[in-house]
Amino acid sequence: MDEMPPTQGQLGPAAPYLADNPIPTGAVVDVSNVCWSERLPPLRRHFPLLDRLELVCSAWRRRYGADSPLVLVADNSLRRALLPEDARAFRRMERVGQVRTAPTADPVLLELARDRGWHVISEDQFKDLRRLHPWIERSPSRFLSWELRDGEVRLRPSGIRRVPAHAVSLAVERKDLKHGRHIDPSVAAQERVLRSHWRCTARGCVKAFLWPDRLLDWPSLARDGTVVCSCCGFPLEEAGPRGTTRLFVASDARTGTEFLRFPISLGSAVQLGRGDLTHGVNLAATELRPPEDVRQVSRRHLMLSLEESPKGPLPFAVDLGSGNGTLLTRGTERRLDPGERIALHTTDRLVLGDAVAIRLSGRRYITPEEEAPPSLDGAGGGLTVLG
Template sequence: MERHLAATHEEADALVDLSNVLRDERLGGHHPRSLHRLRLVLDALADRAGDRAVRVHAVADRSLRRAGGAFPGPAEPALLARWAGRGLIEEAGDADEPLLDLAEVTGLPVISRDDFRDFRTSHPWIQGNTTQFLAPAREGDRVVLRERDMGIRTPAQISRKIEESDLKAHGLLAGRHRRPMREIVTRHWRCPERGCALYDRRRGSQVRLPLMRHGVPVCELHRAPLADDGPRTGIVQLKLLVDGACVHRFTLDADTTVEIGRAPDAGGIALYRLLPEELARRVSRRHLIATVTGGDLTLRNLSSRGTRLLRPGAPGPVPLSADRGVPFHVNDIAELTPGAALTRSARRYPAEIAAAWRRSGAKAPARGPAHADTEWL
């Protein structure tokens, strides 16, 4: 299972609420906690993503491995401890908070059956969400992942639940001091000071996040409130699969058109070094063309050998059109030749956003009133 665990979210295809999955007795097994359930969920995700080498970033409550007797044997909590020691899984006092923060800034799906009712005030994006949460469900002798409708919880339901779980103080604190991160990370910002290019989106690809002061994004140098410089387009990430396992990831820039093939012209994505020779020989020099418009991706075939498009739930593959761009969604597969394919990952925001947020979190972990007037995103 280790090869499916990503130490950072950057190479992950999904986030896993590890305590929730390991405790989910509906997935099978006779023990209150079991690692076998993670195995079933990883298989389900591999099926869904069409990638045998699919990877997850798993976050666990620190208490998960404490109750050793709840597991089928002592080897499982010992393995969890080793994974935590090597940084393959992340542990926290309460995993929900880092899990939801990461989900918010990366756009990655969250595998959990939790309702996250206590967090609907601090994470309003959960309300009514029908795409970002996946529930494992037993289907015969295997497990499948289904998109969840998180529904809307009313303030009365939320506050009742918060009271029930004795998290009232925490919830109020989160509601008052937490910045709506999604509103900040999904916009570009610009400093009004003349000549200040610190946040200039045209200056390069590096993502720089504003400093937050009293809920307002300000320039790190000039402390002036930043001007909204338009929406930050979600990124598109493609994965190259060899024999159904991811071997490489490419990030496509917004509003670009790029050729992909064995050896396309300059500016294209060349696959010849990334594929085994016998596969590379069967891929055309210019095999297909990808166009990113906003957050949407379309593919068009260029190869005389053709490209086959496989969609989840479709009865079978269809030839990719050579005449017009065809929308390419998360988990769709474009087969260049048997054994070599492209698929689209679920990542929506640049990895740098979450990385910057993680670094700032490490610097100032406390979110209490003492830190509330100036905090890094």
């Protein structure tokens, strides 16, 4: 029993701003998001409150009828965050199956809404889950948030906007670092952790055994700000600054399906093309499962590099005189001249021979493991260090 039993309610007058939406059959409520919302009464109180959930559920029933089912999904952590009285009420709801909980509610509630064709009630944009749930951008009208009008809580479209691919990468990375490692890259003192290599000297630590010189993945931040091993929890030694690396993404220009990610570190260049390349990446290597029309890519098509500039490391692209050309999308589309060299923006898209699209990943921090160039069987993957 996971559906909230319908309670008394009346079908209110249709709100004009929802009139174009299909009549929903049900909705999944992002309980933690609702309870924490400072845009629900009591306003500007930064504390999770169950009363807010009731206000939102009532708004739904008024609008769509008492029989329209609601499924409530909450993060496990909400249980501990609530005030004692609310926490008791919450546990009662859990016991009778009125609310279901998960370590992270987002993936659970999105799956439910997707499979049932239901609405989602949340202020969240779910940026980090856009890749897993492409239907979010196809069905923005299924996402509802709330507003207070004349003292009454009403539902309205939450305003799901399309998120460019590089912004999705950035959101995923930030969430991984924050939840997995307790490192918030937007806080300068914490971002510093990502700029260094770290060494674990703890005896018996598996990661220290595997990587005695420097850890190949991120450390964690302890509550007191100490940088600790994500494997054994032992404080780490700093092992020198990390170089700067940017990730690039290659995808099928027609379908958008990604087939390769590769890093370029500061002062290095990589040629992209088709066939055996000594200093580059063979986009036609069969193990990559490239798009069918990859043969339209020239043998030496494009060179990408990451170079020092007064504003910091800057990625560049040069068309190497390719047969079918390179199309640059930067607001409008234009073809690069053979030999033309451009500084790449994060939102730029390059299309090689109408077949392969190249863009920068939005990620800023690349683990040493990911810094390794792709190993492609007899087909290049080498890096050229700029002289």
